[in-house]
Amino acid sequence: MTKLSGGGPLQASGGSARPSGGEAVNGTPYIRPFGNRILIVTGHYGSGKTEFSVSLAMRLAAEGRRQRWRRYPRLALVDLDIVNPYFRSRERIEQLEEAGVRVYGGVYKTEITAELPELAADIRTPLEDKGCRVIIDAGGNDAGAKVLNQFKKYLTSEDAAMLAVVNFNRYETRDIAGAVSQLGAIEDITGLPVRGIVGNTHLLRKTTAETVIGGHLLARALCDKTGRQLWCDCYPQALIPREALRGVSGYLMPLGLYMRPSWLDK
Amino acid sequence: MTEKVLMKGNEAFAEAAIRGGARFYFGYPITPQSEIPEYLSRELPRRGGTFLQAESELGAVNMAYGAAAAGGDVFLSSSSPGIALMQEGMSFLCSSEVPVVILNVSRGGPGIGGIQPGQADYFQATRGGGNGDYKLIVFAPASVQEAIDLIYEAVPLANAWQNPVFILADGILGQMMEPVRLPEPRPFLEEKDIRAKKPWALTGYGGDDSGRRIVKSLRMQPDELEAHVEKLFRKYERAQKELCRYESVGIEDADIVFVAFGTVSRIARESIDLLAAQGIKAGLIRPISLWPFPYAAFDALGKKTKLVISAELSMGQLIEDVKLGVNGRYPVALIHRTGGMLPTSVEVADKARQLYQDIIKG
CATH class of the missing domain: 3.40.50.970 (Thiamin diphosphate (ThDP)-binding fold, Pyr/PP domains)
Known part of the structure; x- marks a missing residue:
């Protein structure tokens, strides 16, 4: 077992209910510590749900390996995005499974481009498995989040927490009012409360420290206005050094830009 | 803005x-x-x-x-x-x-x-x-x-x-x-505004002195139809002079010139960087207007160019216009994927290098 350079094991042996998933190996917390087994990631189209979900899964997988979680020895990413035909997290199956993340999605798992609004029956496996931590990457907007309804019996308030990823540079969530209406639409259609906000204000490869800091302030304001918790703010680690974000109070989650092919920015 | x-x-x-x-x-x-x-x-x-x-x-x-x-x-x-x-x-x-x-x-x-x-x-x-x-x-x-x-x-x-x-x-x-x-x-x-700006539009008879307006494609008299088509083609001829648009990148002294539009042109740009790292200078002609096609863009190619490559997501359609533009002055080759597949920039660069080396070797 790798010796940690800082920060303790996230999950003590014997399955204590200590909040987990909140500390990186270098001891810097990157997300608000949480004890929930299931994290539901929702948000506007293009808010960065999939990028966040994949990054979080890779991070939790690395921690799980190093720290041998007893309570949740298994980790799964459930891709419920059936509204977006391109750029789904299923496209990263190989990389995720290699890291120890089981990926669940459509019946035609490898046929990521099938234009079928279908989901595989085995999606219920990780949801029913009490030893499996699950990240659910829901589809965009209320249209995508609608799919959660059929899995609602697993999404109890003890087990699951729903997050909303917000990018204040998206046209339709460019201000607090837009974000509030987006949260409302997702809550209305799922009947689940959005527990936490993930700030992910970015402009893809044009993202600067100012972008992130500006977004952080708006995310804070959104949380103050709506009584939500800010779980973390994300930043693209390839573009911005962490030191440039000293102005951000709270948890900072580096994102890997797993989903974006480099030529798209040529 | x-x-x-x-x-x-x-x-x-x-x-x-x-x-x-x-x-x-x-x-x-x-x-x-x-x-x-x-x-x-x-x-x-x-x-x-x-x-x-x-x-x-x-x-x-x-x-x-x-x-x-x-x-x-x-x-x-x-x-x-x-x-x-x-x-x-x-x-x-x-x-x-x-x-x-x-x-x-x-x-x-x-x-x-x-x-x-x-x-x-x-x-x-x-x-x-x-x-x-x-x-x-x-x-x-x-x-x-x-x-x-x-x-x-x-x-x-x-x-x-x-x-x-x-x-x-x-x-x-x-x-x-x-x-x-x-x-x-x-x-x-x-x-x-429509009445003022579109004197041909069917906004209703009367109200001004513009007379009866007719929009139609049926012309039963062959001479009338011929005259109409010729009129259309005078317009198209003018469009060919006024609407051609393209972007060219580093083509004057390029060994290889890619021709690509849309998404593929972005992949080609990355391939150009990859080829540069291998000592091959590649450039790009990116047609923005596909009709009228910017044939004149090919007149800027220099003596150094050995190969023009049409890169496209089809079995070879753009290449026909590329050949018309090149007009026999350079060899023209095709790099393509189809059916929804995208070539990677590495794949495009590798194929381009092979084609180029084959030509150099004769």
Whole structure:
């Protein structure tokens, strides 16, 4: 077992209910510590749900390996995005499974481009498995989040927490009012409360420290206005050094830009 | 211009059409462009426009024909199989000289094909899939921003040329996110504006002295039809002089010149960097107007060039125009994927290097 350079094991042996998933190996917390087994990631189209979900899964997988979680020895990413035909997290199956993340999605798992609004029956496996931590990457907007309804019996308030990823540079969530209406639409259609906000204000490869800091302030304001918790703010680690974000109070989650092919920015 | 915002291609195309002045949209959902009707069904009524979901693409193009004949600025979008259904309408629009802005967020074919990106509608767009002698004005954006700018411009351009302006994008552009700036919205035309600006439009007989207005494509007398087609072609000839657009990058002293439009041009740019690292200088001609095609761009190629490569998402369609542009001066080769597959920049660079080395060796 790798010796940690800082920060303790996230999950003590014997399955204590200590909040987990909140500390990186270098001891810097990157997300608000949480004890929930299931994290539901929702948000506007293009808010960065999939990028966040994949990054979080890779991070939790690395921690799980190093720290041998007893309570949740298994980790799964459930891709419920059936509204977006391109750029789904299923496209990263190989990389995720290699890291120890089981990926669940459509019946035609490898046929990521099938234009079928279908989901595989085995999606219920990780949801029913009490030893499996699950990240659910829901589809965009209320249209995508609608799919959660059929899995609602697993999404109890003890087990699951729903997050909303917000990018204040998206046209339709460019201000607090837009974000509030987006949260409302997702809550209305799922009947689940959005527990936490993930700030992910970015402009893809044009993202600067100012972008992130500006977004952080708006995310804070959104949380103050709506009584939500800010779980973390994300930043693209390839573009911005962490030191440039000293102005951000709270948890900072580096994102890997797993989903974006480099030529798209040529 | 607004601040930069992050938009999904399809949403941005729809917003650009509204801001360009398109007050009417008729359409039918099809992947990978369904976000366009979704967006417009919500936004157009809010802003005083009309969204109408047709019973099919055939219905949509004919609704567009009617609304545009009455002087409305109309936006129409679909993806490859849906665009195929609209071909008859496009022939009618061109013959009747009725302006409409049409967007194809193209996917793999033939037939119903698949939902991943394709460029195999190149012939359909540039040669015409409908009957008769006609031409669409065709532009191919390579970024979401360029698509916004072209769609925004296409509304007045279609009116000025009294011809459909066709934007050939592909699924990647429709589905990708990009930071963009949106142009200032133009006000929608009111009926009085239409009467003043479109003296041919069917705004009702009377009320002014412009007389009877007729929009038609039927001409039973062959001499009358011939004269009409010749008139259309005088317009197209003028378009060939005035509407050619392209971008060229480092072609003067290039060993290899890629020709690519849309998404593939972005892959080619990365391949150019990869080849440079291997000591091969490559350049790019990126046609922006596909019709009229910028044949003159090839006159700037220099003595150093050994090979011109058409890179495309089809079995070789663009290459025919490339050959016309090259006109025998350089060898022309094809690098392609089809069916919704995208080549990687490494794949393009490797194939280009092999082709180049084969030529050097003779």
